[in-house]
Each structure stands twice: as structure tokens, then as C-alpha cells.
Amino acid sequence: MSEQLIRTTEVASHVGERVTLRGWVHTVRRLGGVIFLVLRDGWGTVQAVSENEDDLVVLLSGEAGAESVVELTGMVTAMPQAPSGVEIHAPQVQVITPVTETPPVVINKREIKAGLAAQLDHAVVVNRHPARRAVFRLAAAAMRSFRETLNGRGFTEIQSPKIVASATESGANVFKINYFDQVAYLAQSPQFYKQIMVGVFERVYEVGPVFRAEPHDTVRHVNEYVSMDVEFGFIENHFTVMAMLREVMSGIMDGLQGYCPAELALLEAAMPAVPPTIPHIHFHEAQELIFQKHGVDVRGEPDLSPQDERWLGVWAKEEFNSDFLFVVGYPMGKRPFYTHPNPANPAYSNSFDLLFRGTELVTGGQRLHRYEDYLSALARAGHPTEPFATYMEAFRYGMPPHGGFAIGLERLLMQLLGLQNLRLATLFPRDLTRLTP
Amino acid sequence: MSEQLIRTTEVASHVGERVTLRGWVHTVRRLGGVIFLVLRDGWGTVQAVSENEDDLVVLLSGEAGAESVVELTGMVTAMPQAPSGVEIHAPQVQVITPVTETPPVVINKREIKAGLAAQLDHAVVVNRHPARRAVFRLAAAAMRSFRETLNGRGFTEIQSPKIVASATESGANVFKINYFDQVAYLAQSPQFYKQIMVGVFERVYEVGPVFRAEPHDTVRHVNEYVSMDVEFGFIENHFTVMAMLREVMSGIMDGLQGYCPAELALLEAAMPAVPPTIPHIHFHEAQELIFQKHGVDVRGEPDLSPQDERWLGVWAKEEFNSDFLFVVGYPMGKRPFYTHPNPANPAYSNSFDLLFRGTELVTGGQRLHRYEDYLSALARAGHPTEPFATYMEAFRYGMPPHGGFAIGLERLLMQLLGLQNLRLATLFPRDLTRLTP
Numbered sequence: 001m002s003e004q005l006i007r008t009t010e011v012a013s014h015v016g017e018r019v020t021l022r023g024w025v026h027t028v029r030r031l032g033g034v035i036f037l038v039l040r041d042g043w044g045t046v047q048a049v050s051e052n053e054d055d056l057v058v059l060l061s062g063e064a065g066a067e068s069v070v071e072l073t074g075m076v077t078a079m080p081q082a083p084s085g086v087e088i089h090a091p092q093v094q095v096i097t098p099v100t101e102t103p104p105v106v107i108n109k110r111e112i113k114a115g116l117a118a119q120l121d122h123a124v125v126v127n128r129h130p131a132r133r134a135v136f137r138l139a140a141a142a143m144r145s146f147r148e149t150l151n152g153r154g155f156t157e158i159q160s161p162k163i164v165a166s167a168t169e170s171g172a173n174v175f176k177i178n179y180f181d182q183v184a185y186l187a188q189s190p191q192f193y194k195q196i197m198v199g200v201f202e203r204v205y206e207v208g209p210v211f212r213a214e215p216h217d218t219v220r221h222v223n224e225y226v227s228m229d230v231e232f233g234f235i236e237n238h239f240t241v242m243a244m245l246r247e248v249m250s251g252i253m254d255g256l257q258g259y260c261p262a263e264l265a266l267l268e269a270a271m272p273a274v275p276p277t278i279p280h281i282h283f284h285e286a287q288e289l290i291f292q293k294h295g296v297d298v299r300g301e302p303d304l305s306p307q308d309e310r311w312l313g314v315w316a317k318e319e320f321n322s323d324f325l326f327v328v329g330y331p332m333g334k335r336p337f338y339t340h341p342n343p344a345n346p347a348y349s350n351s352f353d354l355l356f357r358g359t360e361l362v363t364g365g366q367r368l369h370r371y372e373d374y375l376s377a378l379a380r381a382g383h384p385t386e387p388f389a390t391y392m393e394a395f396r397y398g399m400p401p402h403g404g405f406a407i408g409l410e411r412l413l414m415q416l417l418g419l420q421n422l423r424l425a426t427l428f429p430r431d432l433t434r435l436t437p
Numbered sequence: 438m439s440e441q442l443i444r445t446t447e448v449a450s451h452v453g454e455r456v457t458l459r460g461w462v463h464t465v466r467r468l469g470g471v472i473f474l475v476l477r478d479g480w481g482t483v484q485a486v487s488e489n490e491d492d493l494v495v496l497l498s499g500e501a502g503a504e505s506v507v508e509l510t511g512m513v514t515a516m517p518q519a520p521s522g523v524e525i526h527a528p529q530v531q532v533i534t535p536v537t538e539t540p541p542v543v544i545n546k547r548e549i550k551a552g553l554a555a556q557l558d559h560a561v562v563v564n565r566h567p568a569r570r571a572v573f574r575l576a577a578a579a580m581r582s583f584r585e586t587l588n589g590r591g592f593t594e595i596q597s598p599k600i601v602a603s604a605t606e607s608g609a610n611v612f613k614i615n616y617f618d619q620v621a622y623l624a625q626s627p628q629f630y631k632q633i634m635v636g637v638f639e640r641v642y643e644v645g646p647v648f649r650a651e652p653h654d655t656v657r658h659v660n661e662y663v664s665m666d667v668e669f670g671f672i673e674n675h676f677t678v679m680a681m682l683r684e685v686m687s688g689i690m691d692g693l694q695g696y697c698p699a700e701l702a703l704l705e706a707a708m709p710a711v712p713p714t715i716p717h718i719h720f721h722e723a724q725e726l727i728f729q730k731h732g733v734d735v736r737g738e739p740d741l742s743p744q745d746e747r748w749l750g751v752w753a754k755e756e757f758n759s760d761f762l763f764v765v766g767y768p769m770g771k772r773p774f775y776t777h778p779n780p781a782n783p784a785y786s787n788s789f790d791l792l793f794r795g796t797e798l799v800t801g802g803q804r805l806h807r808y809e810d811y812l813s814a815l816a817r818a819g820h821p822t823e824p825f826a827t828y829m830e831a832f833r834y835g836m837p838p839h840g841g842f843a844i845g846l847e848r849l850l851m852q853l854l855g856l857q858n859l860r861l862a863t864l865f866p867r868d869l870t871r872l873t874p
Contacts, residue, residue: 043639069835124633125834133637136638156574177623186623197864211599224599400459427596427597
């Protein structure tokens with residue numbers, strides 16, 4: 001009789017075979033003389049059933065409780081009424097690492113009952129919960145399909161420095177570092193570097209940490225997150241960038257469904273369809289629409305409020321049956337200095353936000369590409385040119401029209417999965433007060 | 438006649454067609470009434486040839502010099518004596534972004550003549566040089582094939598926090614951050630997090646920046662680099678880890694050859710064969726061998742010197758015809774506190790270095806996995822347990838035997854390509870004094 005080492009996700013294809021699995025004791029229950037053991041490995045769970053207490057006495061005695069690491073050998077048996085259609089019968093268990101203490105948060109029930117603070121304090125253990133780790137498996141799948149979509153379109157991955165000599169876009173909201181005898185900062189975004197690299201590779205992307213010292217204590221902010229950045233050259237205008245973003249969103253959604261069907265099912269994720277063309281509305285028209293439909297006069301405001309975005313999300317769903325909506329043409333005043341204006345109406349920008357179910361998910365646009373335009377823009381913004389000297393070299397020596405966007409990985413997951421707090425989409429979040437685990 | 442927008446790397450398959458390309462003016466030369474224009478786009482270069490000065494007058498007059506961004510249309514013609522076997526004839530050029538200033542470093546000759554400092558100061562432009570950017574295209578391919586190798590073996594990608602509450606392994610050599618009203622640090626490695634995540638996913642990897650405040654001014658040190666980290670559970674000992682590292686090295690080398698044949702050819706890279714089993718030697722035997730072969734008594738030294746490693750590299754080549762050699766069993770005293778000792782001889786560790794052509798390229802090993810062992814190890818190392826409290830939770834609640842390794846991306850490229858300075862394998866290096874570009 002063969003005895004193979006397999007994963008929990010492979011059990012169903014080994015019915016009638018004797019197999020060995022390794023993992024963690026997720027739960028052990030005794031029900032009328034029958035013992036049910038759920039084993040969790042790195043990929044899923046499987047139930048083992050024994051009618052012989054002696055075989056599993058070590059797990060029942062408290063010698064090796066929940067979260068003990070074990071090796072289990074038994075017979076795979078088809079069992080239509082079992083959660084996954086199969087069970088392991090007559091399991092023999094060997095303890096590899098016994099655990100005798102009860103975990104600080106209960107992680108072997110369907111739902112985690114602990115409050116947010118306790119969950120975050122004990123994320124080291126709580127992230128083992130099947131529903132929690134499903135979020136992070138989806139994070140991995142999102143990064144993977146983001147990269148695959150772009151690799152297939154001639155993009156090259158870069159890794160730009162995170163320690164920088166000056167703040168990227170604004171002097172505020174940046175973390176200071178003691179860098180030998182100099183002061184340095186943590187990069188707020190790879191913006192300047194991805195633009196510079198358009199001059200090298202034409203099409204680049206980066207997946208990496210960004211750092212924001214914003215002192216916000218909200219459910220939608222953390223101070224370190226993962227940004228999926230894209231930048232590419234030879235665009236017509238921001239609509240070229242929006243078309244690429246549509247491809248990327250579509251690639252990510254397909255990737256999640258392809259790589260993580262079990263995780264999406266477990267989390268009961270409502271997957272959106274990405275329309276062949278995502279509808280768009282001009283900033284101006286959006287404000288007019290809100291006034292007409294809701295009687296609230298936001299015309300003349302320099303930006304959209306969260307309520308405005310929610311209204312627009314509802315409208316996009318009603319009007320186009322789309323979970324996605326582009327808002328284009330934000331006023332220049334609210335956009336960073338490198339933003340390209342609309343040539344026909346320079347008070348408005350060739351930029352966009354992508355709303356997903358009524359909340360901003362992605363920001364992007366066309367950037368300035370002429371050296372002279374940067375000189376004027378920096379002067380207009382009241383920035384000295386010196387801290388931008390090396391950035392400016394890219395434009396001084398030839399840059400094509402270009403643009404890009406940045407997707408916040410955690411925000412994407414939060415909105416897709418309907419999580420109540422961005423921290424629950426972050427492996428080990430950093431906020432105003434939290435630096436551990 | 439069709440007129441298609443293509444890349445330089447696609448020209449050869451469009452002989453006899455009229456095509457359009459976009460990119461940068463790499464060089465323009467006049468040779469006996471014939472004008473040779475080399476166009477560089479994000480992927481390669483192509484030569485266009487014109488016998489009509491009037492067509493290219495804008496490029497010849499200085500109105501649009503080297504690095505100008507242009508669109509070029511012409512007829513693809515087979516030309517066996519041309520560098521790539523094809524040329525563009527009768528090119529028409531439209532200038533998109535003119536450049537009139539001469540770049541600060543000459544980047545359109547086969548070799549860059551400027552000194553290292555000038556090259557690094559002007560990396561924004563110098564990274565456009567075909568030989569420079571080939572290095573970074575290889576970096577992207579190395580990351581890609583690293584991930585693909587591991588994705589195919591059940592690994593999950595993680596992104597661990599880079600802002601941490603305490604130094605990972607040693608209090609020295611860590612950058613301090615002003616984190617609101619707390620002091621925090623930049624992560625020296627994802628070591629603790631990748632171990633913690635073995636408790637969640639069993640097999641994890643990360644590609645991300647690490648930060649070392651070592652005040653070293655050498656050709657082999659920078660203060661921020663890209664680490665490709667692996668960690669996985671249910672190992673037998675460090676030999677299981679070494680076998681996985683062999684798979685990864687083999688996957689990377691195959692990936693470089695598959696994705697970047699042109700870049701490897703341009704850089705004249707001598708690609709190593711990764712043997713089916715990489716030979717290994719015990720630290721102890723290595724010192725004995727050096728004494729026997731070279732008469733230098735390094736026996737009793739706690740570590741190998743660079744000279745020792747070079748001698749061992751020569752020996753591995755002579756003895757096994759291998760560019761790779763594992764040295765195993767380093768003394769515990771020189772390894773971090775979480776290192777697993779050799780059960781048979783606890784003064785030596787279940788750890789290894791991978792030497793590549795006589796230089797250390799990768800470090801790894803088996804880690805402690807029992808909670809009690811961590812308590813003892815921290816006490817022995819004189820560390821207080823409090824800063825390690827959340828890390829220790831992973832071990833308190835069940836961890837399997839596990840291990841892993843970290844590959845420095847830039848060091849891999851430096852050694853593979855025979856670069857004289859690690860900075861030349863780094864997109865925008867950070868060192869003791871350099872924070873820009």
C-alpha cells in the first residue's frame with residue numbers, strides 16, 4: 001500500500017489511498033465516541049475521523065492541544081456529507097511540536113470573535129485563521145496577476161530606493177531617517193523613479209512598500225502599505241493610461257478567480273465584472289449630476305467628497321451596471337505639480353480617479369514630459385528646483401508623453417472583500433500607535 | 438501598404454513592410470553622404486539609413502540631438518551586414534520631444550568612459566545605456582524567475598513591514614526613524630516575519646528592500662538592497678533548504694537565459710551550470726583543506742575570510758567542475774541566535790553559505806522552532822525577551838522544523854556579470870554618502 005506525503009488540497013484525488021499529511025491541529029472534538037480532528041496545513045484543512053480514542057489520546061489529553069504541529073497518516077475515504085467530500089479514516093498521529101497553551105485568540109471557530117485590537121496584537125497567530133489567511137493569499141494572487149498582466153505587455157519590473165534625499169511630493173507627511181550624518185526620508189511613492197525609468201525601459205512597474213506619515217486615525221489609513229505602481233511612455237493622453245488600467249484590473253480579477261477560487265468562496269467575495277470599457281465622467285459633469293440628482297450643490301468644490309463618490313458609484317451601477325467608474329479632469333489645483341493639464345482647458349488636468357463601488361481605488365493620469373514645463377510647474381508650486389535636480393535630468397534629456405497609476409494593494413482587498421478596516425487587509429499593520437507585531 | 442507601430446525587437450519579422458517605431462535618438466552619423474540613425478526604444482536598438490539629408494535635417498542641424506524622442510517610419514530591409522540583419526530604409530522622422538543639450542555622460546558609445554562617480558551621479562541618464570540597462574533587465578528577469586520557481590512549489594508571496602519596533606538581529610547597524618512620537622527602525626531583513634508566516638502558509642517568499650546601516654565603504658556594500666527571501670516548514674535539516682536553494686538558483690539561471698538572451702550576449706555573461714547536486718564541504722574540513730593545500734593555518738578561526746572563500750572556489754571548480762559550493766556547519770558563535778545547532782555537535786550550526794565562484798552569495802540554514810529553545814537562545818545571547826515577544830508567539834503556538842535563505846539581488850548580478858562594484862548592479866544606489874539620484 002503506497003504512503004505518500006500530500007497536501008490537504010490534494011486529498012480529494014487520493015481516495016482509497018493511504019496518505020501522510022503534515023500540519024497543525026486545527027480542532028479536535030469528541031462526538032459520541034467518535035473523534036473528529038481537523039488538520040490545517042499551509043493550503044487548506046481536512047477532517048480525520050477516528051473511532052479509536054487510544055490512537056489520538058495524545059491530542060485528547062492536553063499533551064498536544066490546538067496548534068500542535070503533527071504528522072498524520074490515514075486512509076482517504078469518499079464521504080459525500082463531509083465538508084470537502086473526503087475524510088481521512090483510521091488516522092495515526094505523530095506529534096512534531098506539541099502546544100499546551102491555549103492561543104491568545106480563538107482561531108479554530110468559523111468566525112473570530114475577538115475585537116480588532118486583540119486580533120492585531122496577536123496577528124502572528126490570528127493570521128493562521130483560514131478566513132484571515134485567505135485575505136493574504138488573495139494579496140499574493142493580486143500581486144502575481146498584476147505582474148503577469150504587465151509582463152505580457154512589455155513592462156519591466158523595477159525596485160526603486162526607499163531611502164530618499166527629499167520628500168517626493170510634499171514636505172509634510174514624510175518619515176525622517178537618521179542616515180549616518182545626513183537627514184533622509186522614507187519614500188512616499190516611487191513616482192519620480194518610475195517616471196525616470198520610462199526613459200530607460202518605456203514601460204515599468206513596481207510592487208513595493210510606500211510610507212506615509214499622515215497622522216490619520218481612520219479605518220482607511222495605515223502608514224505603510226504596498227503600492228502597485230505602473231508608468232509607461234508614448235501615450236496619447238490619460239485615456240491611454242485608463243485603458244491600460246482596465247487591462248490590469250481585469251487581469252487581477254481573472255487572476256484572483258484563477259488562483260484562489262477556494263479563498264474567494266470562503267470569504268464569499270462578490271467579484272465584479274470589469275466592463276470592456278469602463279465608463280467615465282468628467283469631474284465637472286459629476287458635480288453637476290450630484291446637484292441635479294441629490295440637490296446638493298458641490299459645484300465649484302475643488303475635490304469630490306466620500307459622499308459624492310458614493311453617489312457616483314450608485315449612478316454608475318444604475319446607468320451602466322458597472323462597479324467601476326472613472327472620474328476624469330480633476331482641477332489642476334488639487335493635483336501634484338507633475339500632472340499634465342488638459343491642453344484645451346489648462347485649469348483641469350489629464351488625470352483620473354478610478355472609483356470602485358463608490359470609493360476611490362486608483363489615482364493616475366498623464367504627467368508633464370517637457371523640461372520647460374517642469375521648470376514652470378515647480379516655480380508655480382513655489383518649489384525650489386534644487387531638490388528636484390536629478391529627477392529633472394530625465395526630462396532635460398528626452399522623455400516621451402507618459403503617464404501611470406498606483407493601486408493600493410490593501411485598499412483593493414478591503415473594497416473587494418468588504419472589510420471594515422484596512423488593517424484587516426494588512427499582514428502586520430503600522431498606524432499612529434502600532435509598531436508591532 | 439500597411440504601416441504598423443512595432444518595437445525594435447520586432448523589426449526582423451517585418452522585412453519588406455513599412456513600419457513605425459518610437460524611441461530615442463541613440464546616435465546620428467553622416468558617412469560619405471549616407472546618414473546612419475540608431476533608434477533606441479525600451480527594448481533594443483535598430484539602425485535606419487538614409488541617403489537623403491533633407492529627410493533628417495532636423496537631427497543633423499542640432500535642433501534635435503541625441504536623446505531626442507522621435508517617431509520614425511520606414512521600410513524594413515534585410516541587410517545581412519547590418520548589426521541585427523535588418524535596417525530601416527528611407528526613414529521619415531517626426532520629433533516628439535527635442536533635446537538640444539549634450540547629456541552629461543556620453544551614453545551612445547559601446548562603452549561608458551566616465552568614472553564611477555559621474556556614472557552614479559547621472560544614473561538617471563546613464564541607466565539608458567544599452568549595457569547598463571541590460572543589467573537591470575536581468576534584475577527583473579531574476580526576480581521573475583525566482584518567483585516563478587517558488588510559485589510552482591506551493592510558496593506564497595508576502596510583503597512584511599519595513600518599519601519595525603526593534604532591530605532584528607543586532608542593535609547596531611540599523612537606521613532609526615522618527616515615527617510620530619516613537620522611535621522605530623528600518624527592517625534589516627524580513628527574517629522574523631518570514632518565519633512567523635511559515636506558521637500561516639508553510640512556504641513563503643518575499644522580494645523587497647532591506648536596510649543596513651553598516652558604515653562600510655567597499656565595492657561590495659550598499660546600505661539599501663533587494664533581498665530575495667525564502668522560508669519554509671517541515672524540513673529535515675539544512676540539507677532540505679540547500680536542495681530548495683539549488684532549485685531556485687537553477688530556476689533563476691534558466692529564467693535569465695529564457696527571458697534575456699540578448700542582454701546576456703551583450704554583457705558577454707559567462708553563465709554557470711547549476712549541478713544536479715551542488716557539492717558541499719563542512720566548515721571544519723574546509724579549514725583543514727586550506728591548511729593542507731595552501732599551508733595557511735586558519736583552523737580555529739570562527740569564520741572564513743574572503744581569501745579562504747576564493748581558495749575554496751578554485752577547489753570546487755577543480756574537484757567538481759562546479760561554480761557553486763556549499764560550506765556547511767559554521768560555528769554557532771558566528772550565527773544569529775535563531776540558528777539551529779547541529780544536534781550531534783551543538784557547537785556547530787545547521788547553517789550554510791553558498792559560494793559562487795569563490796564568493797559568498799547566499800546564507801541560510803535551519804532555524805530553531807521550539808519555544809523553549811528560543812528562551813534559552815535569547816538568554817545565552819544576552820538579549821532581553823521583551824522586544825521579541827510577538828516574534829516568540831509564533832513558536833509558543835506551534836512551529837514545524839523550518840529554514841530558509843536570502844539571496845541579495847545586486848550581489849547575484851555583480852558576481853554573475855563580473856561587475857567591479859555592487860553599485861553598478863543597483864538602479865540608484867545608497868551608500869555612506871550617496872542619497873541621490
